[in-house]
Amino acid sequence: MRPSLSGLLTGLATVAALLLAAPAAHAADPPLRDLATAKNKVIGTAVTGSKLTGTYGEIAGREFNWLTPGNAMKWGSVEPTRGNFNWTEADQIVDFAEAHDQDVRGHTLVWHSQNPSWLDNGTWTPAQLSQLMNDHIALEVGRYKGRLAAWDVVNEPFNEDGTYRQTLWYNGLGADYIAQALTAARAADPAAKLYINDYNVEGVNAKSTALYNLVRDLKARGVPIDGVGLQAHLILGQVPSTLQQNIQRFADLGVDVAITELDIRMQLPSTAAKLAQQRTEYDAVVKACVAVTRCTGVTVWGFTDSDSWIPDTFPGQGAATPYDENYAPKPAYYGIATALGGTVTEPPVPTGCSAAYSVPNQWNTGFTGQVTISCAAGSSLSSWRVAWTFGAGQQVGQAWNANCVQTGTAVSCSNASWNGSVPSGGSVSFGFNGTWSGSNPVPTVTLG
Numbered sequence: 001m002r003p004s005l006s007g008l009l010t011g012l013a014t015v016a017a018l019l020l021a022a023p024a025a026h027a028a029d030p031p032l033r034d035l036a037t038a039k040n041k042v043i044g045t046a047v048t049g050s051k052l053t054g055t056y057g058e059i060a061g062r063e064f065n066w067l068t069p070g071n072a073m074k075w076g077s078v079e080p081t082r083g084n085f086n087w088t089e090a091d092q093i094v095d096f097a098e099a100h101d102q103d104v105r106g107h108t109l110v111w112h113s114q115n116p117s118w119l120d121n122g123t124w125t126p127a128q129l130s131q132l133m134n135d136h137i138a139l140e141v142g143r144y145k146g147r148l149a150a151w152d153v154v155n156e157p158f159n160e161d162g163t164y165r166q167t168l169w170y171n172g173l174g175a176d177y178i179a180q181a182l183t184a185a186r187a188a189d190p191a192a193k194l195y196i197n198d199y200n201v202e203g204v205n206a207k208s209t210a211l212y213n214l215v216r217d218l219k220a221r222g223v224p225i226d227g228v229g230l231q232a233h234l235i236l237g238q239v240p241s242t243l244q245q246n247i248q249r250f251a252d253l254g255v256d257v258a259i260t261e262l263d264i265r266m267q268l269p270s271t272a273a274k275l276a277q278q279r280t281e282y283d284a285v286v287k288a289c290v291a292v293t294r295c296t297g298v299t300v301w302g303f304t305d306s307d308s309w310i311p312d313t314f315p316g317q318g319a320a321t322p323y324d325e326n327y328a329p330k331p332a333y334y335g336i337a338t339a340l341g342g343t344v345t346e347p348p349v350p351t352g353c354s355a356a357y358s359v360p361n362q363w364n365t366g367f368t369g370q371v372t373i374s375c376a377a378g379s380s381l382s383s384w385r386v387a388w389t390f391g392a393g394q395q396v397g398q399a400w401n402a403n404c405v406q407t408g409t410a411v412s413c414s415n416a417s418w419n420g421s422v423p424s425g426g427s428v429s430f431g432f433n434g435t436w437s438g439s440n441p442v443p444t445v446t447l448g
Helices: 005-010 032-038 054-063 088-099 126-143 168-173 177-188 206-221 243-251 272-290 331-339
Strands: 013-015 042-047 066-069 103-110 150-155 193-198 227-230 233-235 256-267 295-300 353-362 366-375 385-389 395-400 402-407 410-415 427-435 445-447
Touching (some): 032 054, 066 088, 088 103, 103 256, 126 168, 126 177, 150 177, 168 177, 177 193, 193 206, 193 256, 206 243, 227 243, 243 256, 256 272, 272 295, 272 331, 353 385, 385 445
Parallel strands (some): 042 066, 227 256, 233 256
Antiparallel strands (some): 013 353, 366 427, 385 410, 395 427, 402 410
């Protein structure tokens, strides 16, 4: 039954407004690795071996139960000149992980990038190239046999349209280089989980469908393939709506799925509103994994902005990780924590402040929503955020006097740069246009 317009106009949902400031400390909260374990998931980070000391090392050891070498295990790092090997950083990371009861994800064995120049610039027959690949896999995987939990065996094999990327390996050996690499890795360490890893395959699209078809065909042929890695180098506001659906369809093939390189970048400078949206999107990505049994967990691609690849690769963008450059947890950290079922210790909102949601105007398929944040005498806010979940498919459109983001059914709105302050005895309001179909019930609003 469609609710009456008068009911919609008078309906109010009262909630506390949420301060955006991060807690001064979070040591009392369970670390992310404990929350992940309770959900039968893993939470990992890419690391730089030389930095695994001091605060960086303390956070890496405390918060995460998986580590991925950011660069230390790539072919160009371990064999920069033919026959001369450098295992120093890779060994350092594995040793650190074992000392902190962590697993290691090997990254990566066969890739078109970060190969040594002697390999890229060589002239090889198919037989020679095949032998080089087999020998490299046998040597590196064999070195860490029994010590690594998983390997990204083949990295980024596809173009955006789902065709095979033209690489040294594809051009020299054909598409079956992938099966050959997986078979060689299984022989070198039968216990390690073997993955194909790629980017821009988080949602259902041509590239992820090509990966899906490849995995299905490998499984049918009996080629050893245990999982797929969805890198998830995402842009603020562009988390695919089909993420969970895509994870599930791979899981339905009988393989594990891991989010392997998560970061969510934004145009700099960061603002409270952008960080609040980033928190919502980290929460959404991790929840999509938590919802699928065969999604093993999430790895962030560096946990601190000071160790992120984004600013150098995408000038003017950054702030993509859960910690800032001074190792302070950002709102994104708490998005991960809440997605893993944790509760977050944040500054209490003054009890005299509240928010009210109403629908002052509605028409055929559209409506105007309004939220008013009010503080009684003796209470005030310096910033605010409210959140709710739509229950009937409503969609937020243009908003004013607030920064609003909707991910699926979840909506989060935070103050604009000019109206974060709510004085004692005062109020601020924001509004938005939305769409509805069938019904437009007032949502139950919760803390954002």
